[in-house]
Amino acid sequence: MESNAPPTSQPTAVEISHDGRIGRITLSRPDAMNTFSTELAQGLDEALRSLDDASDVRAIVVDGAGETFSAGIDLSEYRDHDTEAEYEEWVTLMEEPFHTVTEMQTPVIAAAHGHAAANGIGLVAACDLAVAAEGTKFGATAPKVGLFCMGPAVPLMESLTRKRCLELLLTGDLIDAETALEWGLLNRVAPDGEHVTAAMELAETVASKSPTAIGMGKTAFYEMVDRDYGEALDYSNARFAELCATDDARDGIEAFLQGEPLSADEWPEG
Numbered sequence: 001m002e003s004n005a006p007p008t009s010q011p012t013a014v015e016i017s018h019d020g021r022i023g024r025i026t027l028s029r030p031d032a033m034n035t036f037s038t039e040l041a042q043g044l045d046e047a048l049r050s051l052d053d054a055s056d057v058r059a060i061v062v063d064g065a066g067e068t069f070s071a072g073i074d075l076s077e078y079r080d081h082d083t084e085a086e087y088e089e090w091v092t093l094m095e096e097p098f099h100t101v102t103e104m105q106t107p108v109i110a111a112a113h114g115h116a117a118a119n120g121i122g123l124v125a126a127c128d129l130a131v132a133a134e135g136t137k138f139g140a141t142a143p144k145v146g147l148f149c150m151g152p153a154v155p156l157m158e159s160l161t162r163k164r165c166l167e168l169l170l171t172g173d174l175i176d177a178e179t180a181l182e183w184g185l186l187n188r189v190a191p192d193g194e195h196v197t198a199a200m201e202l203a204e205t206v207a208s209k210s211p212t213a214i215g216m217g218k219t220a221f222y223e224m225v226d227r228d229y230g231e232a233l234d235y236s237n238a239r240f241a242e243l244c245a246t247d248d249a250r251d252g253i254e255a256f257l258q259g260e261p262l263s264a265d266e267w268p269e270g
Helices: 038-053 075-080 084-103 119-126 150-159 162-171 177-183 195-207 211-224 229-244 247-257
Strands: 014-019 022-027 059-064 108-112 115-117 129-133 137-139 174-176 188-190
Touching: 014 038, 022 038, 022 195, 038 059, 038 084, 059 195, 084 119, 084 150, 108 119, 108 195, 115 119, 119 129, 119 137, 119 150, 129 177, 129 195, 137 177, 150 162, 174 177, 177 188, 188 195, 211 229, 211 247, 229 247
Parallel strands: 022 059, 059 108, 108 129, 115 137, 129 188
Antiparallel strands: 014 022, 137 174
């Protein structure tokens, strides 16, 4: 199959690679602890959208280069702005990837290590699934510098109970990977140094399933999550009927009834 992956030209703050059905985005400002500069935020958003548009990418892993996943926003850019309007424009760029993940059909998996703080923990929470290495520390640390993790709070409140979310936001304290797993922020904790491998394995599991079903299903999930119960069920019925009429459903059900479920490479091409 001809690859529709993005071209090799890319912002230096992120690196994009392609391993079979899995796209990989690496935050690449290791000397700055992969903090969200304007370049990194824009590069991450562009990379997510580009891989989502690639027909041969079925899942995406986001990790960080160097010793940490991401320590938040690059505060050296704070001095580049003066007015509330300028600060709002700046922070909107920082949080745009959080919007994008929920708008994409392709599942996105975070692979965290070292520290995931402020916008770093927000990115972990915003991703559809998340894996972390043992020893990783997570925190909504902005109150320590006179700020508050308002943007990261949005995906965090979708992942955690109110009390757990507010504990992170109000204290600014760090929690370890095992606690993050217990609280619901993570799906897996991997041995030190194996977080990317574990995330890639999880991505391969997702990518082996019907790409049409996964894409339509993820879109439906984010549409249903904030609807009232009855409205969500009505919406789900319409989307399920739409899915039933696809080639993936017809071929997948027929293969299952014949006792030979489709493999990852046997699903119809979109």
